[in-house]
Amino acid sequence: MKVLHVISGGETGGSRKHVITLLKQFAKNEVVLAVFQEGALSKEARENGIHVEVFQQTSRYDLSVLKKLARYIRQERFDLLHTHGPRANLFGLYLKKKTNICWVTTIHSDPSLDFMKAGVKGKIFTALHLYAVKKMDHYFAVSERFKKNLMAAGIRGDHITTIYNGIHFTEEKAVPVPRAELGADKDDVLFVMVARLHPIKGHEIVLEALQKLENSQVKVLFVGDGPIRSELEQAVDRRGLSGQVHFLGFRKDVEEIYAASDVALLASYSESFPLALLEAANQHLPVITTDVGGVNELITNEKTGWIVPTGDADLYRQAMEEAIFRKQRGELAKMGDDLYQHASRHFSLTNLYEMIRNTYERLLS
Structure with missing residues (x-):
């Protein structure tokens, strides 16, 4: 063959x-x-x-x-x-x-x-x-x-x-990138979105949700590059989020960035089955994702992550607030561990x- x-x-x-x-x-x-x-x-x-x-x-x-x-x-x-x-x-x-x-x-x-x-x-x-x-x-x-x-x-x-x-799921987590190199402190709630900078990926929804949170201890990493980078950078400045959103561009150390983060994000308007979510699961991260493709076959809502409708910044904000609350209660780690167990068995x-x-x-x- x-x-x-x-x-x-x-x-x-x-x-x-x-x-x-x-x-x-x-x-x-x-x-x-x-x-x-x-x-x-x-x-x-x-x-x-x-x-x-x-x-x-x-x-x-x-x-x-x-x-x-x-x-x-x-x-x-x-x-x-x-x-x-x-x-x-x-x-x-x-x-x-x-x-x-x-x-x-x-x-x-x-x-x-x-x-x-x-x-x-x-x-x-x-x-x-x-x-x-x-x-x-x-x-x-x-x-x-x-x-x-x-x-x-x-x-x-x-x-x-x-x-x-x-x-390929690993038994051990990656060594995390020091948070200081990512523009975040150890006490920040660090969200990471690994996605091409393209309109279909819904970065604007994340920015709108983040603005509505009004929480300076929340930081968001955009990992990836694409045709609307300058447009998104302008949106960050316009929304007053330049201290909270960091554009990392194309990176080869995605696993290490996930390992340094608290929650993975996906806000796409359309996907088939997002590989980025599996990579997040491999690093024991719970996920906030829009209801696209096969994500409901990976994520159990409110147990291993959150699934929200596409294009709804208010519900996305609510999911981010819930993730922040779960971190404060020390529950995020178990959510991530449960997601890893499910994903490594089935995907x-x-x-x-x-x-x-x-x-x-x-x-x-």
Whole structure:
């Protein structure tokens, strides 16, 4: 079996982590990662022993790489094409037509929301992406809710396999980053949000909730980078939160940052199954999350975290207040320990690898 994974290459968030951790499980001669630009993803993949091929684009509209990719698929005799993300999915239409290769995808976010705030161009790309999604041979849905969404879009249920994201869970916690390096004191309540700086991730909801808390001992870390960083930095200044919110950018020491924090945050308007929450669970952190994707299969509300409706800053603030109260009572640690026990039993990397491999073999048999 030989599988070509295709992704744009500019990813710095959950999809980057998902692809690298998954491909590491396969034999080196079984998988190749194709990207359209050098970046953190290609660098990290090589560091992990993954074969990376770069089909460099002069811009994201440079379609000359498609013929090169199709030729590469034929020359290397790949059995299966696995695409990730809108650009790779769109290019998959051409590759399928030219090579007739078996084509699967893991959709890491709602295709109808991938181009939020992109104007007319965004609407065009959304329509094209939704068209491409309906032309694939098989789909990996990372939650039952996401499978239902795909079926509602007209995709047959027997063409969808629900496979939850997974990570390697460790027995010991990471060594925490000193809080002083994160702009926080030992007595602060430290919330951390690991997410791409993109409108779909809901950072503004967190800022609105934090402003309404009116508690200077609450600090929030935004870990990640993206297209709306300057917009969010301006929002922080406008809301008078510059002393409480710290932008850490892209970091490789996410585990250590989680270990230094009290609660993990997720405020997305759409997700499939957030890898960041599993990484938080591995560091025994309870979670405040919006009700997206498969989070209700990971979080037990008010026992291992809090689940609130999307876009509701008032309820998000209430959950943050409850987390602060639980810390004062010394109850956060047990919530985090309980989440770790549940997550490590049900969402391991071994489960993810075995189910994807079995699906590959079934499709090629």
